[in-house]
Amino acid sequence: MEQIVLSVEYNGRRLNVWREDAHGYNRFFVTPLCxxxxxxxxxxxxxxxxxxxxxxxxxxxxxxxxxxxxxxxALEEKEIEVKASDIIPLPMQMVHxxxxxxxxxxxxxxxxxxxxGQPNGLLFELGVNRKTFCEDMVSDAKADPESFLARTKLHxxxxxxxxxxxxxxxxxxxxxxxxxxxFAELVNDYSNKNGIVYLQSDDVNKLARDIYxxxxxxxxxxxxxxxxxxxxxxxxELLNEIKxxxxxxxxxxxxxxxxxxWNDLFSRPDxxxxxxxxxxxxxxxxxxFKYDETKDKIFRGKLEDRFAKESFKSRSGxxxxxxxxxxxxxxxxxxxxxKDNKEFINETETQNTNIVSKDELESFxxxxxxxxxxxxxxxxxxxxxxxxxxxKAMQTSSEIFYKRVVTTKLATTQELxxxxxxxxxxxxxxxxDPIYFEVLQKAINKTNEKLxxxxxxxxxxxxxxxxxxxxxxxxxxxxxxNVNAMEKLKSKQKAINGYFCQGTVFRNGTKYTKITYLHKPxxxxxxxxxxxNL
Numbered sequence: 323m324e325q326i327v328l329s330v331e332y333n334g335r336r337l338n339v340w341r342e343d344a345h346g347y348n349r350f351f352v353t354p355l356c357x358x359x360x361x362x363x364x365x366x367x368x369x370x371x372x373x374x375x376x377x378x379x380x381x382x383x384x385x386x387x388x389x390x391x392x393x394x395x396a397l398e399e400k401e402i403e404v405k406a407s408d409i410i411p412l413p414m415q416m417v418h419x420x421x422x423x424x425x426x427x428x429x430x431x432x433x434x435x436x437x438x439g440q441p442n443g444l445l446f447e448l449g450v451n452r453k454t455f456c457e458d459m460v461s462d463a464k465a466d467p468e469s470f471l472a473r474t475k476l477h478x479x480x481x482x483x484x485x486x487x488x489x490x491x492x493x494x495x496x497x498x499x500x501x502x503x504x505f506a507e508l509v510n511d512y513s514n515k516n517g518i519v520y521l522q523s524d525d526v527n528k529l530a531r532d533i534y535x536x537x538x539x540x541x542x543x544x545x546x547x548x549x550x551x552x553x554x555x556x557x558x559e560l561l562n563e564i565k566x567x568x569x570x571x572x573x574x575x576x577x578x579x580x581x582x583x584w585n586d587l588f589s590r591p592d593x594x595x596x597x598x599x600x601x602x603x604x605x606x607x608x609x610x611f612k613y614d615e616t617k618d619k620i621f622r623g624k625l626e627d628r629f630a631k632e633s634f635k636s637r638s639g640x641x642x643x644x645x646x647x648x649x650x651x652x653x654x655x656x657x658x659x660x661k662d663n664k665e666f667i668n669e670t671e672t673q674n675t676n677i678v679s680k681d682e683l684e685s686f687x688x689x690x691x692x693x694x695x696x697x698x699x700x701x702x703x704x705x706x707x708x709x710x711x712x713x714k715a716m717q718t719s720s721e722i723f724y725k726r727v728v729t730t731k732l733a734t735t736q737e738l739x740x741x742x743x744x745x746x747x748x749x750x751x752x753x754x755d756p757i758y759f760e761v762l763q764k765a766i767n768k769t770n771e772k773l774x775x776x777x778x779x780x781x782x783x784x785x786x787x788x789x790x791x792x793x794x795x796x797x798x799x800x801x802x803x804n805v806n807a808m809e810k811l812k813s814k815q816k817a818i819n820g821y822f823c824q825g826t827v828f829r830n831g832t833k834y835t836k837i838t839y840l841h842k843p844x845x846x847x848x849x850x851x852x853x854x855n856l
Contacts, residue, residue, distance in 0.1 A: 330396045332389055333357075333744045339393055340412075350404060352393055354411045356478045356738045357383040358471060359443065363463050365456040371449070376456040378428070378448040380463070382419070382478060382740060385411045385442045399764070411440065414480040415733070419446045419740075422475045427451050428459075437480065467742035476740050484734045494533065496717040504532040509713045512583050517714030520574070520582040526709050571706040582708065587629065591693035591703035597621055598694050598701040602683075611683050 328339040333355075340351045362381035369375070390406040397404050416434040429449035437444075450456040463470040499505050508529070513519045521529065571591055574582070579592040587593060601618045602611050678686075680696070687694060693704045 328393070328396055328400065330393055332392050333741075335741060337389065337393065339397070339409075348404060348408065350393065350397065350409045351412045352385075352389065352409060354384045354414070354478070354480070354738060355386065355389060355741070357741045357743055358463070358467055359383050360464050360467055360743060362445075363460055365450070365453070365460050367453075368447075368449075373429075373449065376450040376453045378450050378456050378459050379445065380447075381443045381445050383443045412480075412482055414440075414482050417444065417478070417480045419448075420477060420479050420737075422477075427455055428474065434481070471740055471742060478738045478740055479735060480738075481733050481735050499533050499716050502529070502532045504529055505713070505716075508583060508711070509717075512581050513713045514577070514581045517712055517717075518578075518581055519711050519713055520569070520571075520578065520708040521711055522583075522706065522708060525583055526711070529711075566712065567710045569708050569710050571703065571708055574708075587625075589693070591706060593625070594692055594694050595701050595703040598692075602701070604699075608677075610677050610679055612677050 325340070326338045327341045327350075330337045330339060337353045337355075342349045342351060359381040362379070364379050366377050366379050367375055368377045371377075387406065390409040393409050394404060394406050397409075414437040417437045418432060418434050419430065420432060421428070421430055427450060431447060431449070435444070448459075450459065459470075462473075508519045508521075509517070571582075574592075576592070579590060582590060584590050588597070600621045601614050603614065604611055684696070686692075687696075693706065694701045695704055
């Protein structure tokens with residue numbers, strides 16, 4: 323856990339909050355509440371005890387959801403988002419109730435109890451000699467819990483791991499790996515002139531474990547023991563350091579195959595492929611395979627000569643495949659624990675037949691985990707993922723892997739006073755926790771800011787509205803002026819179109835056009851006729 327990140331007031335006391343970053347997310351640990359549950363207090367008769375048959379029984383509340391919500395709210399005020407379920411009491415290991423005064427009628431059971439289940443409340447008991455005194459204690463505790471706790475001096479104690487003390491430095495070097503028997507076998511029997519050996523994933527894992535265990539056995543006397551939980555992690559990290567380059571078995575040359583580690587020589591895909599192609603022939607007409615026992619013996623003889631008799635015996639697994647009787651022979655290492663070979667015999671053939679169908683052969687291959695496949699014309703090796711390990715480089719390395727491992731932890735004992743419930747506490751007076759006032763005040767401040775923002779917006783909108791009204795009045799005035807002007811134009815046009823007459827007059831021999839404007843329509847005929855006669 324880190325240092326205290328927050329201190330929250332809750333029910334008249336301070337709760338300290340610690341943060342722990344684990345497994346990709348945050349958890350928060352909080353001081354236990356340690357509140358006396360007055361409703362649970364009672365005096366009972368303990369018929370199983372010879373010494374203190376009267377027991378003062380009570381619950382101590384260590385945690386509740388209100389505390390979690392209060393801490394959650396305080397963290398949110400610090401802009402730390404967390405679920406209430408990730409806020410829990412301190413990781414206490416062992417707990418008990420104790421008191422300072424040991425010379426009295428009250429007997430405290432000082433035995434430690436496990437807190438691994440992390441219940442919200444725990445039941446505790448005090449031994450009392452006299453029943454009447456036990457009943458008086460119940461009355462006092464219910465009537466005035468605060469004074470009762472002050473007089474009895476009860477407090478809650480717990481242990482927890484606060485630090486890690488002992489360390490072990492693991493430094494795996496070239497000289498370290500030479501202590502591994504499996505590594506020595508790889509170097510002596512399988513590595514080529516360049517120190518290269520090829521391993522499957524399971525064998526790389528086996529090598530990592532063997533190197534680690536060789537180291538652990540060597541240093542067991544002088545160093546602290548490393549727990550199993552660390553061992554798996556160390557082996558996995560060591561495996562990543564030594565696993566080397568990954569390569570497909572199909573990329574290996576015939577010489578490279580001699581550097582591939584196999585528990586059973588006949589398990590090598592290249593040898594299996596060569597064996598199948600030598601001792602089995604395919605009849606395209608009958609669609610059946612024929613096993614040749616003579617070729618089988620010849621192949622085994624050549625294989626024994628090729629790998630030398632001593633090496634062959636130690637690496638062959640005792641005979642490998644045999645199709646005589648259609649199945650592994652009795653010496654084959656993979657035969658143990660399997661079903662009877664008779665399950666693979668064609669019911670229409672005898673046990674000594676050397677001819678099998680394609681389905682039977684494929685069943686045989688699958689059953690024995692053979693690393694070959696039939697392509698339709700020949701047998702080919704199945705592709706396997708291998709790891710190229712450089713044993714020479716490992717032997718000469720000054721540091722292959724280094725890790726500092728914590729082997730022991732420090733435990734500490736903490737003490738907390740047992741508190742009275744808030745409703746009984748004179749120092750508390752049923753006040754609301756300050757964090758809620760802070761949140762409320764923050765909400766009020768935000769509301770006031772919002773109201774002020776809205777007020778300013780309203781004032782701005784009012785000003786804009788007033789400006790729009792002024793512009794509206796100006797536009798209306800202009801419209802009225804334009805309307806009046808239009809009316810005048812219409813009137814004038816009307817006068818021109820409806821109240822005049824046109825005549826022609828001659829004066830001094832010259833022709834003139836005369837237009838007479840009329841004020842009344844009824845004058846038009848008289849006036850116009852009169853004027854036209856002028």
